Amino acid sequence: MKGLVLSGGKGTRLRPITHTSAKQLVPVANKPILFYVMENLAEAGIRDVGVIVGDTAAEIEAACGDGSAWGLKLTYIPQEAPLGLAHAVKIAEDFVAGEPFVMYLGDNLLPGGIKPLVQEFAERKPEAMILLTSVPDPQRFGVAVLTDDGRVQTLEEKPESPRSDLALVGVYLFTKHIFEAVNAINPSARGELEITDAIQWLIDQGREVLPHLVTGWWKDTGKLEDMLEANRIVLEGARASNSGDVDSESKLIGTVVIEEGAVVKRSLIRGPAIIGKGALIEDAYIGPFTSIYFGCHIRGSEIEHSIVLENSSILDIEGKVADSLIGKDVVVTRTSVRPHAYKLSLGDHSRVEVI
Numbered sequence: 001m002k003g004l005v006l007s008g009g010k011g012t013r014l015r016p017i018t019h020t021s022a023k024q025l026v027p028v029a030n031k032p033i034l035f036y037v038m039e040n041l042a043e044a045g046i047r048d049v050g051v052i053v054g055d056t057a058a059e060i061e062a063a064c065g066d067g068s069a070w071g072l073k074l075t076y077i078p079q080e081a082p083l084g085l086a087h088a089v090k091i092a093e094d095f096v097a098g099e100p101f102v103m104y105l106g107d108n109l110l111p112g113g114i115k116p117l118v119q120e121f122a123e124r125k126p127e128a129m130i131l132l133t134s135v136p137d138p139q140r141f142g143v144a145v146l147t148d149d150g151r152v153q154t155l156e157e158k159p160e161s162p163r164s165d166l167a168l169v170g171v172y173l174f175t176k177h178i179f180e181a182v183n184a185i186n187p188s189a190r191g192e193l194e195i196t197d198a199i200q201w202l203i204d205q206g207r208e209v210l211p212h213l214v215t216g217w218w219k220d221t222g223k224l225e226d227m228l229e230a231n232r233i234v235l236e237g238a239r240a241s242n243s244g245d246v247d248s249e250s251k252l253i254g255t256v257v258i259e260e261g262a263v264v265k266r267s268l269i270r271g272p273a274i275i276g277k278g279a280l281i282e283d284a285y286i287g288p289f290t291s292i293y294f295g296c297h298i299r300g301s302e303i304e305h306s307i308v309l310e311n312s313s314i315l316d317i318e319g320k321v322a323d324s325l326i327g328k329d330v331v332v333t334r335t336s337v338r339p340h341a342y343k344l345s346l347g348d349h350s351r352v353e354v355i
Contacts, residue, residue: 001118002099003046003072005037006088007106008054008079022056024106025063026227026325027309029234030259030274030291032063034106042070044115046102050075050095052088084192086182089174098176103195105170109230110218111237114171117212121173127207128178128199130155131169133214141167142196144211152209155196157188166211168196169218177207224325231307232289235272244275254288276310287322 007024024034041049049072053060057078067074077092089103100121102114110131121129130152132144138159144166145154156162172195181198188194203209240255244262254271258264262275265282269275273286276294286292287304295311303314303321309328314321316334326332 001046001122002096002101003041003049004052004089004092004096004101004103005034005041005049005106006052006085006103007034007056007060008052008082008088022059022063025056025059027291027293027307028109028227028231029238030257030276030293033109033230034060034064036109036111037104037106038064038067038070038072040110040113040115041102041104042072043113044102044118046118047071048073048075050077050092051106052077052079052092054079054082082192084187084190085195086185086193086198089178089195089198090182090193093179096176096179100173100175103172103174108170108218109234110169110171110214111234112214117171117173120212121210124210126210127175127202129173129210129212130199131171131212131214131218132166133169133218134165135167136165138162138165138167142194143167146211150211152199152203152211155200155203157190157194157196166213169214172199177202181205227307227325228289228305228323231291232272232305235274235289235291238272238274240271259294270304287320293328 007022025032049067051060051074053076057076061076064074075095077095079088079091102118117129130144135141139162140158142155142157143159143162143164144152145164147153178198181201182193184201185193185197188197199209238255238257240257242258243260244258244264246252246258246264249266250264251268256269256271257274259275259277261278263280267281267284269286270288272288273290275281275292276296278294279292279296281298283300284298285302286298289305290303291307292298293308293310296308297313300316301314301321305322306324308326311328312326312330314332317332318334
């Protein structure tokens with residue numbers, strides 16, 4: 001079985017972070033989301049993986065390389081534009097070469113892994129298997145309606161009036177017959193080839209499509225709130241460790257991970273939290289559910305329930321920073337220059353709340 005990872009798309013819901021970075025590389029608990037996907041594929045015994053890439057191809061390739069870090073062989077497949085999930089399948093036909101495959105959206109987190117799903121697919125041999133989970137806002141997703149005996153009846157993509165609350169999780173398993181489907185459907189009103197239409201085509205042709213209900217947690221990390229929740233959940237499962245330098249005036253409470261080369265001085269860190277490689281934390285408070293990525297500098301400030309990306313600084317800020325996603329190479333600091341005023345340099349679609 002092969003793997004197909006979708007790492008294109010523009011990540012519009014995470015702007016301005018994704019104006020300059022791939023959404024799949026935003027870290028959760030100091031690990032890019034895409035790396036969790038690669039780990040899941042490797043754990044399931046998959047070795048040959050195609051990676052669909054778009055405008056951020058260079059960044060994705062630089063981060064993942066040839067895949068050997070996970071025991072994988074990666075093949076990068078360029079997509080000219082984000083024309084839909086079924087279009088991504090369509091352009092991967094030569095790579096798949098008739099084998100069954102797992103399609104995994106690169107911005108989705110499924111910490112339980114996919115090994116049992118791959119085994120079930122191999123044993124039951126359907127034409128497709130879809131993962132479903134109950135969500136409070138199904139209009140954001142592809143939605144499945146099941147029959148009374150649990151078979152897949154219909155699928156709709158982002159319906160205005162959903163007929164069920166069962167959303168498609170971003171992992172699909174297919175045989176080569178999905179290529180008949182993607183070549184038979186037409187673009188939707190959004191101008192995209194929808195994977196829901198392709199799977200519905202299989203259903204209408206009498207092909208077996210198995211549903212699998214996900215009982216654990218799953219996150220599509222397309223929004224700030226989802227990123228922070230995924231970060232919280234992953235940190236809750238972390239184990240405390242200290243590979244850095246924490247002075248005697250500092251205190252670590254709860255599950256705290258201090259990565260190699262990090263320095264903590266005169267600070268309180270209340271876990272679960274993680275401090276990245278080479279970070280400097282001084283005279284600061286790092287609260288629960290906070291991930292500080294590598295090379296960051298936090299001084300004289302308080303922060304909790306937040307993600308701070310690489311090489312950013314938060315310096316001498318009054319009040320607490322919370323519920324925030326701070327991009328890479330960002331400087332948040334207090335000025336002594338009068339007149340006192342907020343001095344902001346913000347990208348498109350930013351949101352700032354002040355007191």
